[in-house]
Amino acid sequence: MSAIQKTILITGAGSGIGAEICAQLLAQQHTVWAVDKNTSALASLQQQYPNQLYCQDLDIRDAPAVQRFLADLLAQQTIDTLICAAGVLQMGYGHTLSLAQWQDVFAVNTQGVFLFCQPVAARMRSRQQGAIVIISSNAATTPRINMGAYAASKAATTQFAKCLGLELAPLGIRVNIVSPGSTDTPMQQAMWQQGSSQQTVIAGNAKDFRLGIPLQKIATPKDIAQGVLFLLSDAAAHITLHDLRIDGGATLDS
Incomplete structure (x- = not known):
């Protein structure tokens, strides 16, 4: 990343990929505003970087709360970079998935991205400077059994990011997407508790029309974070x- 220290806003910073990105940015001496429903896992980082890390507990499903937080923050801070890493997964077949599950996934994975991008991008436009990275998923372009809500939300988010990027490009503001595959995070670990495992993910499952991972390993949060830092x-x-796409070849770069 550039040697120039920046002020960076990141959602989903409390665990998994977001927490790793947060740690790497702090190590590079950037100032980070970390947003998550629960940021308690960042306590040790906050002690290590008391003048760089600012944590905000915030449920990004709550649109009015998000709008209030961003209005206050943007009145005080210039945000150089936005990283949208918050995400949730609701498993369920299309014919059994509840409306509540569908809405919950879209509230975080899609609406949450919109709520943060809109005001931050508006400020970036006025300055004609900035960069945005949005964490999507390889499921945005590859159908997955039992993952219709998640895949649909990520597909919508990916396309929104590309449209936003096209609108901002003439001003020199870059918008990029990182689409991980299976990554060793709490979200992935919860799936393993429901019957799958690292080895079954690596091997693939012909019955579910799912390829394995050619690199024969699950990604780590660090693998994904390094891709984000490169794009910034x-x-x-x-x-x-x-x-x-950071998925060990699992979607054959579709």
Whole structure:
């Protein structure tokens, strides 16, 4: 990343991929505003970086609360970079998935991205400077059995990010997407508790029309975070509207 210290806002910072991104940004001496429904897991980082890390407990399903928080924050801070890493997974077949499950997934994975991008992008437009990275999923482009709500929410988010990026590109503001595959996070671990495992994910499942992982390993949060940091760095200065697939080849780069 650039040697210039930046102020960065990240959602979903309390665990998994978001927490790893947060830690790496702090190590590079950036100021980070970390948003999550529960940021208690960041306590040790806050002790280590008391003048760089600012935590905000916030349920991004709550649109009025998000809007109030962002109005206050943007009145005080210039946000150089936005990273949308918050995400939830609700498993369920299309014919059994409840409306509440569907709405919950979209409230976080899609509406949450919109709520943060809209005011932050507006400020970036006025400054004609900034960068946004949105964490999507390889499920956005590859159908998955029992994951219709998740895949649909991520597909919508990916397309929103590309449209936003197209609108902001003439101003020099870059918007990119990172689409992980199976990653060793609490979300993935919860799926393993329901009957799958690292090895079954790596091997794939012909019955479910699911390829395995050619690299023969599950991604770590660090693998994904490094992709995000690259897209935010000066090395990616001419990259926008890009969807970086980090899945060990699991979707054959579809």
